[in-house]
Amino acid sequence: xxxxxxxxxxxxxxxxxxxxxxxxxxxxxxxxxxxxxxxxxxxxxxxxxxxxxxxxxxxxxxxxxxxxxxxxxxxxxxxxxxxxxxxxxxxxxxxxxxxxxxxxxxxxxxxxxxx
Amino acid sequence: xxxxxxxxxxxxxxxxxxxxxxxxxxxxxxxxxxxxxxxxxxxxxxxxxxxxxxxxxxxxxxxxxxxxxxxxxxxxxxxxxxxxxxxxxxxxxxxxxxxxxxxxxxxxxxxxxx
Numbered sequence: 001x002x003x004x005x006x007x008x009x010x011x012x013x014x015x016x017x018x019x020x021x022x023x024x025x026x027x028x029x030x031x032x033x034x035x036x037x038x039x040x041x042x043x044x045x046x047x048x049x050x051x052x053x054x055x056x057x058x059x060x061x062x063x064x065x066x067x068x069x070x071x072x073x074x075x076x077x078x079x080x081x082x083x084x085x086x087x088x089x090x091x092x093x094x095x096x097x098x099x100x101x102x103x104x105x106x107x108x109x110x111x112x113x114x115x
Numbered sequence: 116x117x118x119x120x121x122x123x124x125x126x127x128x129x130x131x132x133x134x135x136x137x138x139x140x141x142x143x144x145x146x147x148x149x150x151x152x153x154x155x156x157x158x159x160x161x162x163x164x165x166x167x168x169x170x171x172x173x174x175x176x177x178x179x180x181x182x183x184x185x186x187x188x189x190x191x192x193x194x195x196x197x198x199x200x201x202x203x204x205x206x207x208x209x210x211x212x213x214x215x216x217x218x219x220x221x222x223x224x225x226x227x228x229x
Contacts, residue, residue, distance in 0.1 A: 003158075004158075031215075033215075040222075042207075042221045042222050043159075043217070045216045045217060048214065048215075048216060090158075090159065092159075104161075104215060106158045106159040107158055108158040
């Protein structure tokens with residue numbers, strides 16, 4: 001049973017560029033959340049997708065956008081990259097119908113470095 | 116908005132020592148509480164969770180945590196740590212009936228000396 005998979009594992013981009021990160025949820029899960037983990041800090045919630053729509057959003061600018069596909073996989077897009085966007089980006093999946101009382105499973109993350 | 120505080124940023128223990136990591140949250144409503152662990156080079160894994168019922172919850176690998184509602188705390192404990200417990204530990208909460216958006220603390224990096 002595949003867990004949450006993310007690609008790529010590492011990425012280096014230049015300021016001002018755009019980046020797309022990808023996530024495949026754990027088998028049977030229909031909800032995908034994205035988190036940003038800066039060095040030495042805990043993960044911060046970016047947004048959550050369910051039924052191909054953004055359902056919740058954290059305190060991140062519109063440069064951060066996403067998409068969910070019919071197979072439940074998801075993409076995170078960041079435009080106009082800033083040095084401060086350098087971080088580990090984590091994808092977490094869960095099953096919506098279990099509501100809040102559900103465990104989120106995390107992928108290994110994509111390490112983004114902006115130079 | 117809710118927030119989570121983990122007061123110990125770095126903890127160094129010898130094997131067989133007892134562990135207690137503090138976690139406090141600020142939110143007046145009903146919450147679910149979690150402890151996640153991140154071993155070196157690995158993904159975040161759930162150690163234990165509290166949704167309701169007995170405030171003392173037991174998780175994997177001998178860890179337990181106690182929810183004290185009056186103190187807004189959910190401290191993690193282990194009676195005797197092992198070298199393999201070296202990892203970073205994150206406390207997290209989500210608000211009941213508000214989606215499962217997790218708010219994480221800043222993490223505690225634990226090093227266990229053999």
